[in-house]
Amino acid sequence: MPECDNPLWPCAMTGAAACLAGCSGVSVVIHGSSGCYFYPSTLLHAPLHGTFILENEVIFGSEDRLLDVIGSLAGTGNRIAVITTCVPSILGEDVRAMLSPYDVLLVDSPGFSGDEEIGYAKALSLLEPKVDPDAEGINIDGACLLDPFSRGNVQEINRLLRLANVPVRTVLCDDTLKNILHPASSTMGTNADFGSGVGDYLGGTLGLRQVRTTFSRVGDLFPGTDVGPVFAEIERQEERIIYSCDKYLQRFDPPSVAIFSGASYAEFAADTLEQYLDAEIRCIGLRNHGTISRPAEYAGGLSQVRTLIETANPDLVLGSSFERSICRNRAFVGLIPPLRGDVRLAPRPLAGINGTLSFMEDVLNTCMDVKNRISHS
């Protein structure tokens, strides 16, 4: 079925904007209509600029308009990045030539070229971060302004690296442009769906197993670090998780689960729920085409999600507010954007030790709420 009911994932243009808007020192210009501008603008909560082209620019050319907007941004000291949307990318104008007198980064990632991850990766590759062999510390990657857990993830991995006495060099992509262009030679991940490919990859940080493995590597590779406090904290907090999960299992059956997210978070959620709650993972619907070691299928539209939930009939659904809208009275935990309808002020992680704690806390509380509601009705 080529058509798509209620598409659930943003386009490549939005992904490119998410990547570049995370680089402070970059002025991002969306070259297209006001409609294309407003969506990333409301979603990213970051300053964006637009050319807001009109019909006459489509007919007579958009060069004057584009140069006008770029001219108004010159002198800020920021590097300018222009992202083309669907219409300008097919107009046949040589945007690259138009921009040649200026130091402007051009990202051609129209919506029809694919999904968010494609645009994010393209924008990051065009930035061309070059590893600085003399730079101290470790990079953190996988940060994306579209991900509601991104800020929390970065804070948490920062905290753990500080605990291990390791400085953070660059956060890809939520950092100054200077840091992004000159990262260190090793990188630790928070969300592989937005992996940077920059430097040597030390491993991910989703789930306590990954945190343990990745920090072991840090201890082996970086003299002068002390990963002992990180391991001690893993042990202490894992005991608390096990205690709470065992207590839950004393009263209730393990939950059956349907997971909807990108590949990286889906794998984390499935592994964690199986490990601590003996949960039955009934289905995984992926928003993207990322790599996952479990059975999963692509579910990019609401009707596919609805069918999967109806077929799997799970106790617990993980996903976005789209899934929450159709999962009726089942327990629900937010895992991917958008998470609308909730007030979310504090940065919450999924990565690191606190990420697992926070995730399991949400799962246990929502499952208990639903069980109690059912038993009292």
Add this chain to the structure above:
Amino acid sequence: MILNTSPTLSSRSGGCTLTGALSVTTHVRDAVSIIHGPKGCAHHNFSLLHATGLDNDLAVIPDLVSSALAESDIVFGGEEALARTILAVCERDVSAVFVLSTCIVDTIGDDVVAVCSREYPVPVIPISTAGFLGGNFQDGVNKALISLAALAEPTQNNGCVNFIGEMNLEYEVEENYAEIARILTLLGLTPGIRFVHNITLDEISELGAAQLNILRDPQLVPVGEYLKDRFGTPFLPSFPTGLSDTLSFIESIAGSCGIDGKRAVGIEQALQAEILADFTDLADSHAVFCGPVSDPMSSRAAQEAADALHIRVGNDQNANALPVHPVVGTAGVKRMLHRWRRSLHA
């Protein structure tokens, strides 16, 4: 911090025609809206409509289908992808299908009207909403309302008063409706259909039966004129903004419907006096107006409330900032005054 740092705030930033039209068509509950374009356009709008629906406690999920144009369709044309999508949607239990175009589709020259004119088992209604090529957000709203109005036939007057073009993406859309419905009840009138808010195609057939149409906003006057031409229904151009405007609004409705509005005006004046009496603690404050909008009607309503409460409003940026939002009716002013109290007592 101002997040929208667009260098050129002009009519260019009037929003997307497609979004405007979808804010109307997705409120027809037994119809499906097809967005002919890449998936991203449909996602952007679905996400926005879903979010505003959640804010307004609407349990219904907008039914959008994208023709999901890919790079090859952009090169070779997307008409067959659209036809295929319409046929797939027609297999569902739907009363009508709306087809909305996107910027890219008009740029590559797809003949959407021709595809919609083919034989289908249910009405397929094209609405030209090609993003910036089609105009702005409000143009999309107006085009969709006029396209839908064309589905209704003239019918016998039922004495009701219709609501035309409510802002379905507005956070307080239900509260604003309730305020106007309250005023109509005060006059002994019956609220008619909400064109278009959470409605079925069958209900739209009652559109021409009202004795009066009330437009949400003066920008809808072309829609009001269309309805007047088609059904002979007079209209008021806007919901009321502010205290005195609400009293005039009551008089205008009474005048249009040929009834005596004096008693209703008296009751409303008493209510307004009671509300102002609850906020006398704000008197003699110094303040400055702030807010996301600076339309003259909202500013006038805010100034009127400030004058009534003896709040001195100036340009001193160090004074307490009083938020000014578009307010509807007496109830809207009351909610604004609560926010002012929060600010003045901060």
